[in-house]
Amino acid sequence: MQATVITIGDEILIGQIVDTNSVSIARRLNEAGIVVHEKCSIGDDADEIVRTLDRALAASQVVVLTGGLGPTKDDITKKTLARRFGSAMRYDEAVALHVERMMTSRGISFNALNRSQAEVPACCKVLFNRHGTAPGMWFETADDRVVVSLPGVPFEMEHLMEEEVMPRLKAHFALRQIVHRTLITSGLAESVLAERIAPWEEALPDYLKLAYLPSAGIVRLRLSAYEVDGERIGREIEARFDELQRLIPAYVVGFETATVEAQAHRLLTERRATLAVAESCTGGRLAAKFTAQAGASAYFLAGLVTYADEAKTHLLGVDAEAIRRHGAVSEEVARQMAEGARRATGADYALATTGIAGPAGGTPEKPVGTVWIALATPTRTIAVRQACGTDRGQVIDRATIHAVRMLRDELQR
Amino acid sequence: MQATVITIGDEILIGQIVDTNSVSIARRLNEAGIVVHEKCSIGDDADEIVRTLDRALAASQVVVLTGGLGPTKDDITKKTLARRFGSAMRYDEAVALHVERMMTSRGISFNALNRSQAEVPACCKVLFNRHGTAPGMWFETADDRVVVSLPGVPFEMEHLMEEEVMPRLKAHFALRQIVHRTLITSGLAESVLAERIAPWEEALPDYLKLAYLPSAGIVRLRLSAYEVDGERIGREIEARFDELQRLIPAYVVGFETATVEAQAHRLLTERRATLAVAESCTGGRLAAKFTAQAGASAYFLAGLVTYADEAKTHLLGVDAEAIRRHGAVSEEVARQMAEGARRATGADYALATTGIAGPAGGTPEKPVGTVWIALATPTRTIAVRQACGTDRGQVIDRATIHAVRMLRDELQR
Numbered sequence: 001m002q003a004t005v006i007t008i009g010d011e012i013l014i015g016q017i018v019d020t021n022s023v024s025i026a027r028r029l030n031e032a033g034i035v036v037h038e039k040c041s042i043g044d045d046a047d048e049i050v051r052t053l054d055r056a057l058a059a060s061q062v063v064v065l066t067g068g069l070g071p072t073k074d075d076i077t078k079k080t081l082a083r084r085f086g087s088a089m090r091y092d093e094a095v096a097l098h099v100e101r102m103m104t105s106r107g108i109s110f111n112a113l114n115r116s117q118a119e120v121p122a123c124c125k126v127l128f129n130r131h132g133t134a135p136g137m138w139f140e141t142a143d144d145r146v147v148v149s150l151p152g153v154p155f156e157m158e159h160l161m162e163e164e165v166m167p168r169l170k171a172h173f174a175l176r177q178i179v180h181r182t183l184i185t186s187g188l189a190e191s192v193l194a195e196r197i198a199p200w201e202e203a204l205p206d207y208l209k210l211a212y213l214p215s216a217g218i219v220r221l222r223l224s225a226y227e228v229d230g231e232r233i234g235r236e237i238e239a240r241f242d243e244l245q246r247l248i249p250a251y252v253v254g255f256e257t258a259t260v261e262a263q264a265h266r267l268l269t270e271r272r273a274t275l276a277v278a279e280s281c282t283g284g285r286l287a288a289k290f291t292a293q294a295g296a297s298a299y300f301l302a303g304l305v306t307y308a309d310e311a312k313t314h315l316l317g318v319d320a321e322a323i324r325r326h327g328a329v330s331e332e333v334a335r336q337m338a339e340g341a342r343r344a345t346g347a348d349y350a351l352a353t354t355g356i357a358g359p360a361g362g363t364p365e366k367p368v369g370t371v372w373i374a375l376a377t378p379t380r381t382i383a384v385r386q387a388c389g390t391d392r393g394q395v396i397d398r399a400t401i402h403a404v405r406m407l408r409d410e411l412q413r
Numbered sequence: 414m415q416a417t418v419i420t421i422g423d424e425i426l427i428g429q430i431v432d433t434n435s436v437s438i439a440r441r442l443n444e445a446g447i448v449v450h451e452k453c454s455i456g457d458d459a460d461e462i463v464r465t466l467d468r469a470l471a472a473s474q475v476v477v478l479t480g481g482l483g484p485t486k487d488d489i490t491k492k493t494l495a496r497r498f499g500s501a502m503r504y505d506e507a508v509a510l511h512v513e514r515m516m517t518s519r520g521i522s523f524n525a526l527n528r529s530q531a532e533v534p535a536c537c538k539v540l541f542n543r544h545g546t547a548p549g550m551w552f553e554t555a556d557d558r559v560v561v562s563l564p565g566v567p568f569e570m571e572h573l574m575e576e577e578v579m580p581r582l583k584a585h586f587a588l589r590q591i592v593h594r595t596l597i598t599s600g601l602a603e604s605v606l607a608e609r610i611a612p613w614e615e616a617l618p619d620y621l622k623l624a625y626l627p628s629a630g631i632v633r634l635r636l637s638a639y640e641v642d643g644e645r646i647g648r649e650i651e652a653r654f655d656e657l658q659r660l661i662p663a664y665v666v667g668f669e670t671a672t673v674e675a676q677a678h679r680l681l682t683e684r685r686a687t688l689a690v691a692e693s694c695t696g697g698r699l700a701a702k703f704t705a706q707a708g709a710s711a712y713f714l715a716g717l718v719t720y721a722d723e724a725k726t727h728l729l730g731v732d733a734e735a736i737r738r739h740g741a742v743s744e745e746v747a748r749q750m751a752e753g754a755r756r757a758t759g760a761d762y763a764l765a766t767t768g769i770a771g772p773a774g775g776t777p778e779k780p781v782g783t784v785w786i787a788l789a790t791p792t793r794t795i796a797v798r799q800a801c802g803t804d805r806g807q808v809i810d811r812a813t814i815h816a817v818r819m820l821r822d823e824l825q826r
Contacts, residue, residue: 011626013449014593015440016635020431022454027428036426037461039454041435044624048450072607072625073614105800106602113604131803133604153627155804180427189519191526191546194485201486211457212485213424214566222429277697277718283704284690284697287718291696294772294805302724305690305700305716307709311758315715315728345724359707392707 001175003029004056005039008049008067008077009152012041021066021157028161033175034062035226044068046080053084053147061145062169067152069134071113078137081149082121085139090122092135099133124149127164132156136164146172177228181241183221184254190214193221197247200240208237218253260404261289267411268299268349275407276347277303278316278337280328281355281371285400302345306337316340327366329354331383334372338383342376349410350376351403355388357395371399375406382410414588416442417469418452421462421480421490422565425454434479434570441574446588447475448639457481459493466497466560474558475582480565482547484526491550494562495534498552503535505548512546537562540577545569549577559585589642594654596634597667599818603627606634610660613653621650629807630814631666631673666818673817674702680824681712681762688820689760690716691729691750693741694768694784698813715758719750729753740779742767744796747785751796755789762823763789764816768801770808784812788819795823 005022012019019041026036037059042048049068056063068077082089096118100110117133120126127136127148134151141147148165150157169175185193190212194201201210204223213220223241225233245252268275277286287303290296304315309328312318318336326332337352355371362368369390374383384406388398418435425432432454439449450472455461462481469476481490495502509531513523530546533539540549540561547564554560561578563570582588598606603625607614614623617636626633636654638646658665666673681688690699700716703709717728722741725731731749739745750765768784775781782803787796797819801811 010622010624010637011635012436013439013452014443014591014637015436015438015449016593016595016626018431018433018436023425023428023431025428026426030427036428037456038465039426041452043450052451070625070627071604074622074624103602103604108602108605111604111608113607131807155807159804178427180429182429189516189521191484191516191524192521194526195524209423209487211423211487212483213429214483220429222424224423224427279697279700279716282701283709283713284692284700284702284716284718285704287692287697288695288701288809289697291698291718291720291770292806292809296696297720300696301721302728303692303697303700303716303718303720304728305697305704305713305718307704307716308714308758311715315717315757344728345721357704357707393705396701396705 001034001062001173002060003034003036003062003064004060005036006052006056006063006065007039007041007152008044008065010043013043021152021154024154024158025064025066025161028166029062029064030178030180032166032170033177034169035178044074044076046076049077049080050084057141057145057147061173063145063147064165065147065149066157069149069151071117071133077149078119078121081124081137081139081147085121085123087121087123089119092118092120092126094128095120095126095135098128098130102133127160129156129160131159136160138168177234179225179228179234179237181223181237182256183241183244183252185219185221185248185251186253187251188219188248190219193219193248193251197244200243200247204240205236207233208240260401260408261293264404264408264411265290265293265296267408269295271411273348274299274301274346276301276341276345276350278341278350278352279303279305280307280312280337280353281357282353282396282400282403283307283357285396286351286353286403289400289404301347304341304344312337316344329356329366329370329372331372331385334374334383335376335381338374338376339381348378349407351407353399353403355395355399357392358390359392369395371395371402373399373403373406375410377410382406414447414475414586415473416447416449416475416477417473418449419465419469419476419478420452420454420565421457421478423456426456434565434567437567437571438477438479438574441579442475442477443591445579445583446590447582448591457487457489459489459496462490462493463497470554470558470560474586476558476560477578478560478562479570482562482564484530484546490562491532491534494537494550494552494560498534498536500534500536502532505531505533505539507541508533508539508548511541511543515546540573542569542573544572549573551581590647592638592647592650594636594650595669596654596657596665597671598632598634598661598664599630599666599673599814600664601632601661603632606632606661606664610657613656613660617653618649620646621653629810630818666821673814673821674706677817677821677824678703678706678709680821682708684824686761687712687714687759689714689754689758689763691754691763691765692716692718693720693725693750693766694770695766695809695813695816696720696770698809699764699766699816702813702817714760717754717757725750729757742769742779742783742785744785744798747787747796748789748794751787751789752794761791762820764820766812766816768808768812770805771803772805782808784808784815786812786816786819788823790823795819
């Protein structure tokens with residue numbers, strides 16, 4: 001089972017947007033046992049769309065397209081697909097009603113352009129897009145290939161993939177499994193790591209594929225088995241994965257893609273513990289990391305973004321004298337912020353960040369990127385100083401992740 | 414002048430990483446007047462690499478490949494290109510010396526794998542990678558096409574594109590200009606906007622292309638002219654762009670990559686006014702929008718993420734009776750939150766959000782996506798109810814943008 005993912009839009013080709021749609025689509029197809037052998041981005045050009053689709057259909061049983069389904073003139077995917085499949089257009093009353101309701105609820109008049117969104121190729125099955133105005137479309141070819149066209153707005157595409165496309169693909173095709181296991185390592189350069197595990201790697205059977213994914217301070221090792229049948233290969237990959245871990249135990253820092261915030265979210269929820277955060281340099285990002293997750297209201301009581309010193313003293317009860325003596329970016333202030341947040345909100349746990357995000361504000365003793373992170377728990381308060389990089393966005397991101405990890409580690413103790 | 418960008422790596426096809434390399438490469442090529450007509454991602458597979466490269470060379474004068482240049486077994490791009498170009502490998506002493514120095518400086522021994530990085534196809538020109546161990550490669554075909562192979566590590570690729578590839582492309586080809594102008598609008602749905610500017614859009618000459626790029630609360634309008642010669646078309650695009658602005662002056666929030674938060678940031682800074690935010694459904698995102706900007710500490714005093722009702726009453730002084738009577742998602746509570754944030758922090762302006770981000774918590778009267786946004790100023794408090802969509806991430810994003818825009822509009826009154 002092979003698939004091609006085609007993303008359509010000039011904005012991708014001129015580098016105006018990052019294409020995250022194809023990443024998510026590829027991940028979902030892969031999880032279901034469908035191998036994506038090519039991803040392709042092309043412009044809003046009818047000939048290019050048809051040419052690329054024909055090429056994709058020659059090699060793939062499944063083709064997923066995104067983009068070009070909006071109501072405006074530059075959106076031509078729908079008409080191009082109708083032409084390619086030799087189909088007339090029909091007016092879908094259910095889609096029309098839905099779009100009209102969406103527009104009305106936003107106080108927008110339902111105009112001719114909106115109406116055009118309810119026009120679909122007669123030969124396709126409509127995938128109902130309850131989160132947006134452009135319907136998804138499902139086409140089947142005479143030789144049993146499937147072409148799916150989805151809107152390019154990421155969350156609309158996500159919902160359609162999850163709720164409509166994946167269930168239909170699973171029902172339509174007999175899918176086999178793809179297994180990936182990823183070991184996250186830190187502390188060994190890629191070349192040294194490769195040398196260290198060479199005998200193990202050479203002994204791998206042909207159907208297991210190893211990949212190295214280096215990034216800042218981390219090398220991920222991914223072991224993959226494609227189109228797996230039965231349980232034997234699943235057991236084999238697990239056994240090889242265990243061997244790999246035993247070769248480099250001191251350098252293993254994690255597995256797969258599990259995010260620390262999801263782990264902290266789960267631990268807090270399970271324990272019915274509550275959380276508050278007090279932020280300076282992370283400026284709301286830390287609170288947003290937790291509250292982006294559905295169900296966060298079960299444990300997240302409050303966040304206090306105390307950017308100004310007065311806010312730290314007034315809202316969190318940080319001692320003004322401590323700020324004067326140690327500076328706002330200091331262990332003492334971070335600890336008082338965390339304890340103050342616990343006190344002010346009654347939360348079981350409170351995280352605090354205070355640092356220099358830059359670009360201004362650095363000193364030789366406390367350069368840009370210096371961040372103090374503190375965690376107050378029912379039994380103790382801990383604090384750590386972290387160097388979080390040199391770029392403002394990077395400092396905020398890294399400090400946020402460090403803080404979440406500090407909480408996760410404490411909850412796992 | 415057409416180009417194809419090919420990114421190589423199984424990690425892209427299984428959705429393990431987001432491909433930002435091709436975005437940056439496309440942007441640079443575009444700025445230099447080279448039209449990227451296709452971007453393609455394929456796996457670490459020799460046949461697939463050769464097939465895709467051949468196809469690209471049939472349509473493009475420039476092909477840029479990234480990835481597959483590391484020292485490990487899964488990296489096969491270099492050998493595949495040597496085979497495709499019928500070239501033997503040679504050992505590059507300068508690269509070897511550089512890699513050895515890099516390894517030594519990190520306290521890592523120079524091993525056989527590192528040594529292999531100095532092997533390059535004899536027919537290519539080495540693009541020296543001073544930030545990494547894998548050299549870039551520049552190939553020229555008999556019919557004067559250029560193939561560039563770059564490492565997949567983003568910052569190494571960036572430096573090579575900037576310092577080696579772009580200067581060589583500009584020297585090698587006679588390039589023409591591509592002009593893009595982007596108008597950022599907010600407050601009109603895509604369909605309404607399209608209707609409003611339809612006569613202007615229809616009068617555009619063929620060589621000017623208009624694109625609509627909708628995202629949360631915002632629609633970007635991009636006007637593009639490809640392969641421009643002389644100054645006439647540059648002037649034409651500016652004239653049309655001015656006309657466009659005059660059609661919808663109240664909805665223009667910026668140009669190119671500017672944002673409403675940057676406008677609010679500038680206005681607050683210029684007026685030496687201060688800001689606080691009180692957030693429920695946006696959960697810290699609103700504070701983060703402001704604090705992500707360098708210099709925010711000049712005006713941003715504090716944010717209060719009052720997720721729990723007790724936090725609203727305790728930290729902001731919201732009347733518990735108002736919550737009981739109207740619900741936490743209500744005009745009354747939004748107003749009290751904004752006013753409470755002003756009072757608690759002493760800020761000149763305070764924004765507040767309270768809504769139902771979902772997926773749970775909606776009712777027929779207040780469905781998921783219902784958000785009340787309030788702004789308290791030195792002279793008055795205003796509040797507005799907004800339907801912000803149905804998906805949790807979308808609701809948070811839209812409510813955040815609406816709130817920032819409300820402040821921006823008030824500051825511009």
